[in-house]
Amino acid sequence: MGGATDQLKRILDRATEGRALSESDIVTLFAARDGDFEHVCASADALRAAASGERVAYVVNRNINYTNVCYFRCKFCAFSKGKLAANLRGRPYDLALEEIQRRSREAWERGATEVCLQGGIHPDYTGATYLAICRAIKAVTPDMHIHAFSPLEVAQGARTLGLPVADFLTELKTAGLGTLPGTAAEILDDEVRRIICPDKITTQQWLDVVETAHAAGLRTTATVMYGHVEGPEHWARHLLRLRALQARTGGLTEFVPLPFVPMETPIYLHGRARSGPTYREAILMHAVARLALHPYVTNIQTSWVKMGPHGVKACLRAGANDLGGTLMNESISRAAGAVQGEELPPAAMEALISSIGRKPAQRTTLYQDASAERRAASFAAAPLAAPIHTPAHRYDPERLNSAPASRRDSLVRMGSQ
DSSP: OOOOOHHHHHHHHHHHTTOOOOHHHHHHHHTOOHHHHHHHHHHHHHHHHHHHTTEEEEEOEEEEEOBOOOSOOOTTOSSSOOGGGTTSSSOOBBOOHHHHHHHHHHHHHTTOSEEEEEOOOOTTOOHHHHHHHHHHHHHHOTTOEEEEOOHHHHHHHHHHHTOOHHHHHHHHHHHTEEEEOOOSOSOSOHHHHHHHOTTSOOHHHHHHHHHHHHHTTOEEEEEEEESSSOOHHHHHHHHHHHHHHHHHHOOEEEEEEEEOOOTTOHHHHTTOSOSSOOHHHHHHHHHHHHHHHTTTOOOBBOOHHHHHHHHHHHHHTTTOOEEEEOOSSOOHHHHHTOOSOSOOOHHHHHHHHHTTTOEEEEEOTTSOBOOHHHHHHHHTOOOOOOOOOOBOTTOOHHHHTTTTHHHHHHHHHOOOO
């Protein structure tokens, strides 16, 4: 590895010291190639080693996507089933509470410590729906950690009940919610959001909901979806906004880069988006995030669903220290065209981690070690039963694209109250 340029060395020195980088500094890091690319990755990996040693963690969890009916029209999404997505994968479904409970029980029996729940914004869902889901899960698996509801779902649920977001989050916490996934972030820059998700919550609204959750004692993750219509300057703004948030609250558990999977998405099918990030960009997103968020965010997760085994190994050598969840059922990425599979069981997780000389560790959602009992159950897991996708009997494509427009408009106007 040759010597880094003077400019790059100065930026890496500031990042390693934990000093805030400027937008232009971060754009420079994302432009790194050849020897500079190697220096960026090596600096990020050194910070990773200092923060977490050789430990690479993962959580045994189950994804439960409770509906794929959605009245929002995000152009990057191949998962939700509205009128404009009727030609994409899968029939509309709306899981019965009994099926959510069955999947939660089965996950617990297979060693899971977490269920992760997200779905489309069904036009008939209210905040009461999300509360009922939490209570139903806790009724059958009281020790299961519920990691659920993006800031968009929280904002929508609060609005339908006429509650401030803070009050609704308190109700969710009482009902059993443990943490929130920091999805619906996409790119935290409204220049991009106006193109890919114009009827979704704004950058500031996303940040407000997450900060309100942290104030309520609910920790969250944070994500980025990259490789569509945005550029390095937008990635930089996204990271800087997350760094500022974490400096205020300390509530982020991890940062999760999610490369855009284009194949079945409307924006790509209409020729209006890239076909995802390059391999170099994907590795740099993990490395630059480690550098730009240091020392506030200590866990950088790499997605085996999005990156595949070869890609996650490269990310683990470039600042990442976590492999996320075993998932059991992965729906959203596969709907967009990902091909990595629906589950990576513990034995496969640990083999992958060990193959690069790191030490695997099974963790909980909040990064504690999983108990010996949970670990044993996860390695002795029986095969999954076939999931039941309760048909969305109330699904009406015409209504989905007309009546809820006022709901979208009011949600975009609302803040965190």
